[in-house]
Amino acid sequence: MNDTRERKRSHIEICTNRDVRFRKSTLLEEVELIHCALPECDLEDVSLATTFLDRPLGAPFFIGAMTGGTGDGGAFNMTLAEGAARYNIGMCLGSIRPALLDSSCIPEFQVKQVSKDLLVFANIGANQLNSFSPDQILDLSAELADGLMVHLNAGMELIQPGGDVRFSGQIDAIARLVERASGHPIIVKETGMGLSLRDGVRLKRAGVTAVETAGAGGTSWVGVETERATGINRAVGKVLWDFGIPTAASIHWMNELGFETIGSGGVYNALDAARAIRLGAQAVAMARPFLLAYEQERRHGVEQLIEELVVGLKYVMLCVGAVDMAQLKNVPCIVGNKLQRFFEIDS
Numbered sequence: 001m002n003d004t005r006e007r008k009r010s011h012i013e014i015c016t017n018r019d020v021r022f023r024k025s026t027l028l029e030e031v032e033l034i035h036c037a038l039p040e041c042d043l044e045d046v047s048l049a050t051t052f053l054d055r056p057l058g059a060p061f062f063i064g065a066m067t068g069g070t071g072d073g074g075a076f077n078m079t080l081a082e083g084a085a086r087y088n089i090g091m092c093l094g095s096i097r098p099a100l101l102d103s104s105c106i107p108e109f110q111v112k113q114v115s116k117d118l119l120v121f122a123n124i125g126a127n128q129l130n131s132f133s134p135d136q137i138l139d140l141s142a143e144l145a146d147g148l149m150v151h152l153n154a155g156m157e158l159i160q161p162g163g164d165v166r167f168s169g170q171i172d173a174i175a176r177l178v179e180r181a182s183g184h185p186i187i188v189k190e191t192g193m194g195l196s197l198r199d200g201v202r203l204k205r206a207g208v209t210a211v212e213t214a215g216a217g218g219t220s221w222v223g224v225e226t227e228r229a230t231g232i233n234r235a236v237g238k239v240l241w242d243f244g245i246p247t248a249a250s251i252h253w254m255n256e257l258g259f260e261t262i263g264s265g266g267v268y269n270a271l272d273a274a275r276a277i278r279l280g281a282q283a284v285a286m287a288r289p290f291l292l293a294y295e296q297e298r299r300h301g302v303e304q305l306i307e308e309l310v311v312g313l314k315y316v317m318l319c320v321g322a323v324d325m326a327q328l329k330n331v332p333c334i335v336g337n338k339l340q341r342f343f344e345i346d347s
Protein backbone atom coordinates (compact mmCIF):
# COMPACT_ATOMS: atom_id res chain seq x y z
CA MET A 1 0.00 0.00 0.00
CA ASN A 2 1.47 3.42 -0.90
CA ASP A 3 2.17 6.14 1.70
CA THR A 4 -0.72 8.45 0.74
CA ARG A 5 -3.23 5.63 0.85
CA GLU A 6 -1.92 4.45 4.22
CA ARG A 7 -2.02 8.00 5.63
CA LYS A 8 -5.59 8.59 4.45
CA ARG A 9 -6.70 5.34 6.02
CA SER A 10 -5.09 6.30 9.31
CA HIS A 11 -6.84 9.71 9.14
CA ILE A 12 -10.18 7.93 8.85
CA GLU A 13 -9.32 5.55 11.67
CA ILE A 14 -8.24 8.43 13.96
CA CYS A 15 -11.21 10.67 13.04
CA THR A 16 -13.57 7.75 13.74
CA ASN A 17 -12.11 6.45 16.99
CA ARG A 18 -10.48 9.37 18.80
CA ASP A 19 -11.65 12.71 20.07
CA VAL A 20 -9.91 15.08 17.66
CA ARG A 21 -12.14 18.10 18.20
CA PHE A 22 -10.85 21.48 19.20
CA ARG A 23 -11.34 22.10 22.89
CA LYS A 24 -12.23 25.72 22.15
CA SER A 25 -15.42 26.69 20.38
CA THR A 26 -16.40 28.05 16.96
CA LEU A 27 -17.80 31.15 18.76
CA LEU A 28 -21.04 30.57 16.88
CA GLU A 29 -22.69 30.35 20.30
CA GLU A 30 -21.97 34.09 20.62
CA VAL A 31 -24.42 34.79 17.77
CA GLU A 32 -27.74 35.10 19.60
CA LEU A 33 -30.61 34.95 17.11
CA ILE A 34 -33.62 36.76 18.53
CA HIS A 35 -36.70 34.62 18.99
CA CYS A 36 -39.88 35.63 17.16
CA ALA A 37 -43.07 34.50 18.94
CA LEU A 38 -45.27 35.72 16.10
CA PRO A 39 -43.65 34.37 12.95
CA GLU A 40 -46.86 34.87 10.92
CA CYS A 41 -46.05 32.04 8.54
CA ASP A 42 -46.64 28.28 8.38
CA LEU A 43 -43.94 25.65 8.52
CA GLU A 44 -44.75 24.74 4.91
CA ASP A 45 -43.97 28.33 3.86
CA VAL A 46 -40.36 28.02 5.01
CA SER A 47 -38.03 27.43 2.06
CA LEU A 48 -34.41 26.32 2.34
CA ALA A 49 -33.79 26.75 -1.39
CA THR A 50 -30.62 28.62 -2.24
CA THR A 51 -27.80 28.81 -4.75
CA PHE A 52 -24.05 28.46 -4.56
CA LEU A 53 -22.00 29.86 -7.44
CA ASP A 54 -25.30 30.21 -9.33
CA ARG A 55 -26.11 26.50 -8.93
CA PRO A 56 -29.40 25.64 -7.20
CA LEU A 57 -29.44 23.72 -3.93
CA GLY A 58 -32.50 22.40 -2.08
CA ALA A 59 -30.92 23.39 1.24
CA PRO A 60 -27.75 25.31 2.18
CA PHE A 61 -25.64 22.30 3.14
CA PHE A 62 -22.56 20.57 1.78
CA ILE A 63 -21.02 17.29 2.85
CA GLY A 64 -17.45 18.48 3.52
CA ALA A 65 -14.35 17.29 1.69
CA MET A 66 -13.14 13.96 3.02
CA THR A 67 -11.82 11.03 1.18
CA GLY A 68 -11.19 9.03 -1.96
CA GLY A 69 -8.11 7.16 -3.05
CA THR A 70 -7.94 4.83 -0.06
CA GLY A 71 -8.77 1.83 -2.21
CA ASP A 72 -12.11 1.44 -0.47
CA GLY A 73 -13.26 5.09 -0.57
CA GLY A 74 -15.70 4.46 -3.40
CA ALA A 75 -18.43 2.95 -1.21
CA PHE A 76 -18.12 5.84 1.27
CA ASN A 77 -18.26 8.49 -1.45
CA MET A 78 -21.18 6.83 -3.25
CA THR A 79 -23.19 6.57 -0.01
CA LEU A 80 -22.55 10.24 0.75
CA ALA A 81 -23.49 11.13 -2.82
CA GLU A 82 -26.77 9.18 -2.59
CA GLY A 83 -27.71 11.08 0.56
CA ALA A 84 -26.72 14.42 -0.93
CA ALA A 85 -28.64 13.74 -4.15
CA ARG A 86 -31.74 12.64 -2.27
CA TYR A 87 -31.94 15.91 -0.34
CA ASN A 88 -30.49 18.08 -3.12
CA ILE A 89 -27.54 19.33 -1.08
CA GLY A 90 -23.94 19.67 -2.28
CA MET A 91 -20.94 17.38 -1.87
CA CYS A 92 -17.21 18.05 -1.71
CA LEU A 93 -14.78 15.29 -2.64
CA GLY A 94 -11.53 14.62 -0.80
CA SER A 95 -8.21 15.41 -2.50
CA ILE A 96 -7.98 14.02 -6.05
CA ARG A 97 -4.19 13.75 -5.74
CA PRO A 98 -4.35 9.92 -5.55
CA ALA A 99 -6.35 9.90 -8.80
CA LEU A 100 -3.82 12.18 -10.48
CA LEU A 101 -1.03 9.82 -9.44
CA ASP A 102 -2.86 6.61 -10.29
CA SER A 103 -5.85 6.64 -12.64
CA SER A 104 -7.12 3.35 -11.17
CA CYS A 105 -8.39 5.49 -8.21
CA ILE A 106 -10.63 7.65 -10.42
CA PRO A 107 -13.78 5.49 -9.96
CA GLU A 108 -13.71 6.23 -6.21
CA PHE A 109 -14.42 9.88 -7.08
CA GLN A 110 -17.05 9.40 -9.78
CA VAL A 111 -20.01 10.44 -7.63
CA LYS A 112 -21.74 12.12 -10.57
CA GLN A 113 -22.70 8.56 -11.51
CA VAL A 114 -25.20 8.73 -8.66
CA SER A 115 -26.81 11.84 -10.12
CA LYS A 116 -25.52 14.19 -12.78
CA ASP A 117 -27.46 17.02 -11.09
CA LEU A 118 -25.53 16.64 -7.82
CA LEU A 119 -23.43 19.76 -7.14
CA VAL A 120 -19.92 18.39 -6.59
CA PHE A 121 -16.58 20.06 -5.97
CA ALA A 122 -13.27 18.27 -6.46
CA ASN A 123 -10.34 19.02 -4.15
CA ILE A 124 -6.57 19.45 -4.30
CA GLY A 125 -3.93 20.74 -1.87
CA ALA A 126 -2.28 24.09 -2.64
CA ASN A 127 1.10 22.35 -2.46
CA GLN A 128 0.10 20.02 -5.27
CA LEU A 129 -0.41 22.98 -7.61
CA ASN A 130 3.35 22.87 -8.14
CA SER A 131 3.50 19.08 -8.62
CA PHE A 132 0.94 18.80 -11.43
CA SER A 133 0.23 21.15 -14.33
CA PRO A 134 -2.91 23.33 -14.08
CA ASP A 135 -4.32 21.48 -17.09
CA GLN A 136 -3.82 18.04 -15.50
CA ILE A 137 -5.68 19.19 -12.38
CA LEU A 138 -8.41 21.13 -14.17
CA ASP A 139 -9.11 18.38 -16.70
CA LEU A 140 -9.65 15.77 -14.00
CA SER A 141 -11.66 18.21 -11.88
CA ALA A 142 -13.92 19.04 -14.85
CA GLU A 143 -14.40 15.30 -15.51
CA LEU A 144 -15.50 14.66 -11.92
CA ALA A 145 -17.07 17.84 -10.63
CA ASP A 146 -18.59 21.30 -11.09
CA GLY A 147 -15.68 23.17 -9.54
CA LEU A 148 -12.42 22.68 -7.66
CA MET A 149 -11.60 23.36 -4.04
CA VAL A 150 -7.97 24.17 -3.26
CA HIS A 151 -7.13 23.39 0.34
CA LEU A 152 -4.65 25.20 2.56
CA ASN A 153 -3.29 23.15 5.46
CA ALA A 154 0.04 24.57 6.65
CA GLY A 155 -0.53 23.73 10.33
CA MET A 156 -1.42 20.14 9.52
CA GLU A 157 1.59 19.63 7.23
CA LEU A 158 3.91 20.97 9.92
CA ILE A 159 2.82 18.38 12.48
CA GLN A 160 2.34 15.54 9.96
CA PRO A 161 5.22 13.06 10.03
CA GLY A 162 7.06 13.74 6.75
CA GLY A 163 4.70 16.63 5.89
CA ASP A 164 5.42 18.92 2.94
CA VAL A 165 6.56 22.17 4.60
CA ARG A 166 7.24 24.27 1.48
CA PHE A 167 4.56 26.94 1.43
CA SER A 168 6.20 29.62 -0.74
CA GLY A 169 4.52 30.57 -3.99
CA GLN A 170 1.07 29.19 -3.12
CA ILE A 171 -0.80 32.43 -3.78
CA ASP A 172 0.82 32.82 -7.21
CA ALA A 173 -0.01 29.21 -8.03
CA ILE A 174 -3.63 29.84 -7.03
CA ALA A 175 -3.75 33.00 -9.20
CA ARG A 176 -2.40 31.02 -12.18
CA LEU A 177 -4.96 28.29 -11.62
CA VAL A 178 -7.84 30.79 -11.42
CA GLU A 179 -6.70 32.43 -14.64
CA ARG A 180 -6.39 29.09 -16.42
CA ALA A 181 -9.67 27.73 -15.03
CA SER A 182 -11.88 30.05 -17.11
CA GLY A 183 -15.42 29.07 -16.17
CA HIS A 184 -14.54 26.13 -13.88
CA PRO A 185 -15.06 27.66 -10.40
CA ILE A 186 -12.14 27.65 -7.95
CA ILE A 187 -12.97 27.72 -4.25
CA VAL A 188 -10.20 28.06 -1.66
CA LYS A 189 -10.64 26.37 1.71
CA GLU A 190 -8.76 25.92 4.95
CA THR A 191 -8.89 22.61 6.80
CA GLY A 192 -9.53 23.67 10.40
CA MET A 193 -7.52 26.76 11.27
CA GLY A 194 -9.68 29.31 9.43
CA LEU A 195 -9.04 32.04 6.86
CA SER A 196 -7.91 35.44 8.17
CA LEU A 197 -8.70 38.91 6.82
CA ARG A 198 -5.15 39.08 5.43
CA ASP A 199 -5.61 35.72 3.68
CA GLY A 200 -8.90 36.97 2.27
CA VAL A 201 -7.32 40.11 0.84
CA ARG A 202 -4.58 38.04 -0.85
CA LEU A 203 -7.10 35.56 -2.24
CA LYS A 204 -9.19 38.45 -3.66
CA ARG A 205 -6.14 39.84 -5.41
CA ALA A 206 -5.51 36.36 -6.85
CA GLY A 207 -8.99 36.45 -8.41
CA VAL A 208 -10.68 34.00 -6.01
CA THR A 209 -14.39 34.72 -5.46
CA ALA A 210 -15.51 31.79 -3.26
CA VAL A 211 -14.07 30.31 -0.07
CA GLU A 212 -14.78 27.75 2.64
CA THR A 213 -13.68 28.90 6.08
CA ALA A 214 -12.98 25.56 7.88
CA GLY A 215 -12.27 27.54 11.03
CA ALA A 216 -11.41 26.43 14.53
CA GLY A 217 -13.98 24.70 16.71
CA GLY A 218 -14.61 21.49 14.77
CA THR A 219 -12.07 18.87 13.74
CA SER A 220 -8.53 19.87 14.70
CA TRP A 221 -6.23 18.61 11.93
CA VAL A 222 -3.26 19.50 14.04
CA GLY A 223 -4.95 17.21 16.57
CA VAL A 224 -5.31 14.39 14.03
CA GLU A 225 -1.64 14.65 13.04
CA THR A 226 -0.60 14.91 16.69
CA GLU A 227 -2.21 11.50 17.21
CA ARG A 228 0.05 10.14 14.42
CA ALA A 229 3.21 12.03 15.35
CA THR A 230 6.06 11.13 17.68
CA GLY A 231 8.84 13.12 19.39
CA ILE A 232 9.05 16.88 18.89
CA ASN A 233 6.14 17.07 16.45
CA ARG A 234 3.87 15.29 18.92
CA ALA A 235 4.91 17.70 21.67
CA VAL A 236 4.41 20.81 19.50
CA GLY A 237 1.17 19.38 18.12
CA LYS A 238 -0.26 19.29 21.64
CA VAL A 239 0.60 23.00 21.98
CA LEU A 240 -0.99 23.95 18.63
CA TRP A 241 -4.01 21.63 18.90
CA ASP A 242 -6.36 24.54 19.63
CA PHE A 243 -4.68 27.17 17.49
CA GLY A 244 -6.79 28.82 14.81
CA ILE A 245 -9.45 31.41 13.97
CA PRO A 246 -12.87 30.58 15.39
CA THR A 247 -15.24 29.70 12.56
CA ALA A 248 -17.68 32.53 13.38
CA ALA A 249 -14.95 35.18 13.02
CA SER A 250 -13.67 33.74 9.74
CA ILE A 251 -17.18 33.64 8.24
CA HIS A 252 -17.75 37.29 9.20
CA TRP A 253 -14.47 38.40 7.63
CA MET A 254 -14.99 36.47 4.39
CA ASN A 255 -18.46 37.94 4.08
CA GLU A 256 -17.12 41.46 4.70
CA LEU A 257 -14.63 40.93 1.88
CA GLY A 258 -17.48 39.95 -0.46
CA PHE A 259 -16.65 36.25 -0.95
CA GLU A 260 -19.34 33.70 -1.62
CA THR A 261 -18.68 31.74 1.54
CA ILE A 262 -19.23 28.21 2.78
CA GLY A 263 -19.10 28.37 6.58
CA SER A 264 -17.43 25.33 8.10
CA GLY A 265 -15.32 24.01 10.94
CA GLY A 266 -17.54 22.69 13.72
CA VAL A 267 -20.85 23.81 12.19
CA TYR A 268 -22.54 20.68 13.46
CA ASN A 269 -26.24 21.42 13.89
CA ALA A 270 -29.13 23.40 12.44
CA LEU A 271 -28.88 26.25 14.95
CA ASP A 272 -25.18 26.76 14.21
CA ALA A 273 -25.97 26.58 10.49
CA ALA A 274 -28.55 29.38 10.92
CA ARG A 275 -26.02 31.44 12.89
CA ALA A 276 -23.37 30.93 10.19
CA ILE A 277 -25.84 32.04 7.51
CA ARG A 278 -26.79 35.08 9.61
CA LEU A 279 -23.08 35.97 9.68
CA GLY A 280 -23.01 35.91 5.89
CA ALA A 281 -22.34 32.30 4.85
CA GLN A 282 -24.19 31.29 1.71
CA ALA A 283 -24.12 27.65 2.83
CA VAL A 284 -22.41 25.49 5.45
CA ALA A 285 -20.34 22.31 5.21
CA MET A 286 -19.60 19.60 7.72
CA ALA A 287 -17.15 16.76 7.35
CA ARG A 288 -16.37 14.59 10.38
CA PRO A 289 -20.01 14.27 11.52
CA PHE A 290 -20.74 12.59 8.17
CA LEU A 291 -17.84 10.20 8.66
CA LEU A 292 -19.14 9.27 12.12
CA ALA A 293 -22.70 8.85 10.82
CA TYR A 294 -21.44 6.61 8.01
CA GLU A 295 -19.26 4.51 10.31
CA GLN A 296 -22.19 3.96 12.67
CA GLU A 297 -25.09 3.34 10.32
CA ARG A 298 -23.90 3.64 6.74
CA ARG A 299 -26.61 5.01 4.43
CA HIS A 300 -29.22 5.34 7.16
CA GLY A 301 -26.82 7.33 9.35
CA VAL A 302 -25.92 9.73 6.54
CA GLU A 303 -29.53 10.31 5.53
CA GLN A 304 -30.65 10.75 9.12
CA LEU A 305 -28.00 13.42 9.67
CA ILE A 306 -29.05 15.32 6.54
CA GLU A 307 -32.70 15.07 7.53
CA GLU A 308 -31.94 16.39 11.02
CA LEU A 309 -30.17 19.37 9.48
CA VAL A 310 -32.89 20.10 6.95
CA VAL A 311 -35.82 19.75 9.33
CA GLY A 312 -33.88 21.50 12.10
CA LEU A 313 -33.04 24.52 9.95
CA LYS A 314 -36.69 24.90 8.97
CA TYR A 315 -37.67 24.89 12.64
CA VAL A 316 -34.98 27.43 13.55
CA MET A 317 -36.12 29.68 10.70
CA LEU A 318 -39.70 29.52 11.89
CA CYS A 319 -38.57 30.40 15.42
CA VAL A 320 -36.80 33.52 14.16
CA GLY A 321 -39.58 34.46 11.72
CA ALA A 322 -37.63 33.90 8.47
CA VAL A 323 -39.31 32.19 5.50
CA ASP A 324 -36.31 32.09 3.21
CA MET A 325 -32.54 32.51 3.11
CA ALA A 326 -32.73 36.24 2.31
CA GLN A 327 -34.78 36.81 5.47
CA LEU A 328 -32.53 34.55 7.58
CA LYS A 329 -29.50 36.63 6.57
CA ASN A 330 -31.22 39.70 8.04
CA VAL A 331 -32.94 38.51 11.22
CA PRO A 332 -32.09 40.50 14.36
CA CYS A 333 -29.20 39.14 16.40
CA ILE A 334 -26.79 40.09 19.16
CA VAL A 335 -23.09 39.27 19.02
CA GLY A 336 -21.15 38.47 22.21
CA ASN A 337 -18.06 40.40 23.36
CA LYS A 338 -15.43 37.86 22.34
CA LEU A 339 -16.70 37.57 18.77
CA GLN A 340 -17.23 41.33 18.59
CA ARG A 341 -13.53 41.81 19.29
CA PHE A 342 -12.68 39.80 16.15
CA PHE A 343 -15.07 41.99 14.15
CA GLU A 344 -13.15 45.10 15.21
CA ILE A 345 -9.67 44.22 13.96
CA ASP A 346 -8.53 45.17 10.48
CA SER A 347 -6.10 43.36 8.22
Ligand SMILES: Cc1cc2nc3c(=O)[nH]c(=O)nc-3n(C[C@H](O)[C@H](O)[C@H](O)COP(=O)(O)O)c2cc1C
Binds near residue numbers: 218266
Ligand atom coordinates in the same frame (compact mmCIF):
# COMPACT_ATOMS: atom_id res chain seq x y z
C1 LIG B 1 -11.62 11.93 7.28
C2 LIG B 1 -11.43 13.34 6.78
C3 LIG B 1 -10.69 13.54 5.61
C4 LIG B 1 -10.49 14.84 5.14
N1 LIG B 1 -9.85 15.02 3.93
C5 LIG B 1 -9.80 16.28 3.38
C6 LIG B 1 -9.29 16.48 2.06
O1 LIG B 1 -8.88 15.54 1.36
N2 LIG B 1 -9.27 17.76 1.58
C7 LIG B 1 -9.73 18.82 2.32
O2 LIG B 1 -9.73 19.95 1.84
N3 LIG B 1 -10.21 18.64 3.56
C8 LIG B 1 -10.26 17.42 4.10
N4 LIG B 1 -10.81 17.24 5.35
C9 LIG B 1 -11.13 18.45 6.16
C10 LIG B 1 -12.60 18.80 6.10
O3 LIG B 1 -13.04 19.04 4.79
C11 LIG B 1 -12.93 20.02 6.99
O4 LIG B 1 -12.37 21.19 6.41
C12 LIG B 1 -12.44 19.90 8.43
O5 LIG B 1 -12.52 18.57 8.90
C13 LIG B 1 -13.28 20.79 9.39
O6 LIG B 1 -14.63 20.50 9.28
P1 LIG B 1 -15.45 19.61 10.36
O7 LIG B 1 -15.27 20.29 11.69
O8 LIG B 1 -16.86 19.64 9.84
O9 LIG B 1 -14.85 18.22 10.32
C14 LIG B 1 -11.02 15.96 5.85
C15 LIG B 1 -11.78 15.73 7.00
C16 LIG B 1 -12.00 14.45 7.47
C17 LIG B 1 -12.83 14.26 8.72
